[in-house]
Amino acid sequence: MRVITFLLLAVTFSPLHAQELLDYQPKILLVTAHPDDDALFSATVWKTTKLLNGIVDLALMTNGEGGYKYSTLGNYIYGKELDKEEIGRAYLPGIRKKELKAGGDIVGIRNYYFFDQQDFYYTLDVEETFEKWDTEPIVERLADIMAKERYDFVFLMLPFKDFHGHHKASAVLGLRAIQTLSVQDRPIALQAFVRRGADDPGVNFTMMEGYPETKVMEGVTFEFDRNQTFGFNDRLTYNIIANWVIAEHKSQGTMQLLMGSNMIEQYWYVESNGEEALDKTKAYFKAVNESQPD
């Protein structure tokens, strides 16, 4: 009798309708620069792993030792003067890997690939970032991971002009790794950013100057609105997921202020994916948008 009860529960708790929405289990690699960057994709990732039976892994470029000046409240959580350079740079890499995994547990991230490049300081300059990072080994390792895991999609950070140079570099390196694969083995590349809501036009992006691999297909973006409602009396929204992830990053001072401020996750379709990968991308985002917790 107990066995029967258990089986019934197991059936009840598996996401219903996932197979009706998508006839495969989507497999995605996130490529980010800093340990809190993946909050950007949090609601889409949560839906992918929890409602669509998908798999999501993360490749993190830096060791996250930068931005220590904002860790003042983290000092009280972790019992160290993290906002002092020497202490912050020494302890934040370990602390932020734990914060990343705590957030990752919420959205269901499976594997983490750490590249441990130095999170040296804030710069808009992508060239300076490339000079300081071991770019060739990064591209090789990323390509090996992609070849082995055969992802359907790679989510990158949108490398727009006013964005952190580390974010821009992570996108370019991810795209270069994809380009080393033979055409039929390439995952579909999407570059993402958030906007505040339906009345916020968001970032206007075509390509990062000097880096044609970042060029996106004109007029083609995909979205997930975290304001979608569900649950009892339709009172719940996916902002809860994003806020939970942000809350895990207690050593990242200013990031906490982003809670509730960005409602729409927006994904730009990289032009080199070609027209032929559009249908698969449309079907995936339709499933992301239509799936609901039971």
Ligand SMILES: [Zn+2]
């Ligand atoms: Zn970042």
